[in-house]
Amino acid sequence: MSELVPFLDLYPMTAEVRPAVRYGWDRLLESGQFVGGPSVEHFEQAWASYCGTTEAVGVGNGTDALLLTLIGLGIGRGAEVVVPASTFIATAEAVVLAGATPRFADVSPKTLLLTPETLRAAITPRTQAVIVVHLYGQMPDMTALSRVAHDHGLAVIEDAAQAHGASWHGARAGSIGQAGCFSFYPGKNLGAFGDAGAVVTSDPELAARIRSLREHGRVAGSHYVHGLLGMNSRLDAIQAEVLSAKLPLLDAWAASRREIAGWYRDAFEYTPVRMVEETAGGAGAYHLAVVRVPHRDRVQRKLAEAGVQTGVHYPVPCHLQEPFQRYATGPLPVAEHAAREVLSLPMFPHLAADTVARVCKQLREVLGAEGDESHD
Structure with missing residues (x-):
C-alpha cells in the first residue's frame, strides 16, 4: 500500500516554532506567571494589531469567545440571532x-456561506444579531451583509474560528463586525497546543465587559469585587507564548494554503468534482479544502482504502441536530443537500505538490469507478 496521505500534519509547523516556544516557556518558568501577565498581554496586543482592531481579549476557547461576545452585547433571553445552518455546532x-x-x-450553493438574501429571509422583529460564519476560512460578502444588518438594526458578530488571516477587500476577518471570534484549537491555521480563543473588537467598552466576564465578572483593578455575572474563561500564558511564536509565520502559511487550494482547483477544472467557491472580493485562509462529490461516503471510503485521509465538515446541518430541531422553522435545502456531498481534502501549509497531485489522481480514479458502477 502507498504511503498514507494525512488529512492534517501539525508536526512541520510545530518544528518551525519549536525554538521560539521553548524560549517563551523558559521565560514563563522563571516568572511563574502562568495565568494572565505579560505573555497574554503581548499576544493580545499582537493579535489585535494583526486583525486591524484596537482590542483583543484572550479567552479559553472559540465557543466561549462567541458566548462572551453575545453576553457582552446584552443579547440573551427574548432575542433571536441569525445563524447559518452550515457551520460547526458551537455557533x-x-x-x-x-x-x-x-x-x-x-446558504449560497456556491460558497456555502450566508448571503444577504438568506439573512433577510431569516430576520424577524425579535432578531437582534447575526453571526456571520467564515466557513472553511472563506469570507462572504461582508459589505452587503453589513448593509442588511444595519438596515434591520442587527449587531454583526464574525465567527472567524476558521479564518485566521482571511480578508474582505483588504479588511481582516474579525475587524468588520462589532466583534470577531476566534478559536486557536491546535488544528486551526493559528493553533495553540491546547484549547484557546480570542475576541477582537474596536469597541473598548465591549472589550472591557468581556475582560470582566471572562474573570468571574470582576471589577477592573479588584480581585474580590464583582460587577457582572461572569465565568472562568481565560487564555493561559503557556498558550499565549505558543501563539506569539506562531503568529509571525501565519501569513506565509496562509499563502501556502492558497497555493495548495489553487492546485486542487486546477486539477478538478474538467471533472465532476466541484470545489467550494470563494466570494469575489475575499481572500480566503483555506483552513479546509472542501469539494462536493456525488456518493460522498463511498468516495471517502475508497480514498481511505487508497491511503488518502479526508474529513467531512459537516455531515449534519445545525438545524437537523437533535438539540436544535425545535428551533428549525422549515427545510433549508442548500445546506441539507451540501451536507451529503462535502468532502474535505488534505490541507496544511507543508503539503507537497506531488502529494496533492496524488490526492487528485486518486479522487479522479475513484469518481471514474463510481461512474462505471452507476451504469452497471
Whole structure:
C-alpha cells in the first residue's frame, strides 16, 4: 500500500516554532506567571494589531469567545440571532447558552456561506444579531451583509474560528463586525497546543465587559469585587507564548494554503468534482479544502482504502441536530443537500505538490469507478 496521505500534519509547523516556544516557556518558568501577565498581554496586543482592531481579549476557547461576545452585547433571553445552518455546532450552541434563540438561515450553493438574501429571509422583529460564519476560512460578502444588518438594526458578530488571516477587500476577518471570534484549537491555521480563543473588537467598552466576564465578572483593578455575572474563561500564558511564536509565520502559511487550494482547483477544472467557491472580493485562509462529490461516503471510503485521509465538515446541518430541531422553522435545502456531498481534502501549509497531485489522481480514479458502477 502507498504511503498514507494525512488529512492534517501539525508536526512541520510545530518544528518551525519549536525554538521560539521553548524560549517563551523558559521565560514563563522563571516568572511563574502562568495565568494572565505579560505573555497574554503581548499576544493580545499582537493579535489585535494583526486583525486591524484596537482590542483583543484572550479567552479559553472559540465557543466561549462567541458566548462572551453575545453576553457582552446584552443579547440573551427574548432575542433571536441569525445563524447559518452550515457551520460547526458551537455557533448555534453559544446562542442557546447565552439564553437567546437561533434563527437558522440557508446558504449560497456556491460558497456555502450566508448571503444577504438568506439573512433577510431569516430576520424577524425579535432578531437582534447575526453571526456571520467564515466557513472553511472563506469570507462572504461582508459589505452587503453589513448593509442588511444595519438596515434591520442587527449587531454583526464574525465567527472567524476558521479564518485566521482571511480578508474582505483588504479588511481582516474579525475587524468588520462589532466583534470577531476566534478559536486557536491546535488544528486551526493559528493553533495553540491546547484549547484557546480570542475576541477582537474596536469597541473598548465591549472589550472591557468581556475582560470582566471572562474573570468571574470582576471589577477592573479588584480581585474580590464583582460587577457582572461572569465565568472562568481565560487564555493561559503557556498558550499565549505558543501563539506569539506562531503568529509571525501565519501569513506565509496562509499563502501556502492558497497555493495548495489553487492546485486542487486546477486539477478538478474538467471533472465532476466541484470545489467550494470563494466570494469575489475575499481572500480566503483555506483552513479546509472542501469539494462536493456525488456518493460522498463511498468516495471517502475508497480514498481511505487508497491511503488518502479526508474529513467531512459537516455531515449534519445545525438545524437537523437533535438539540436544535425545535428551533428549525422549515427545510433549508442548500445546506441539507451540501451536507451529503462535502468532502474535505488534505490541507496544511507543508503539503507537497506531488502529494496533492496524488490526492487528485486518486479522487479522479475513484469518481471514474463510481461512474462505471452507476451504469452497471
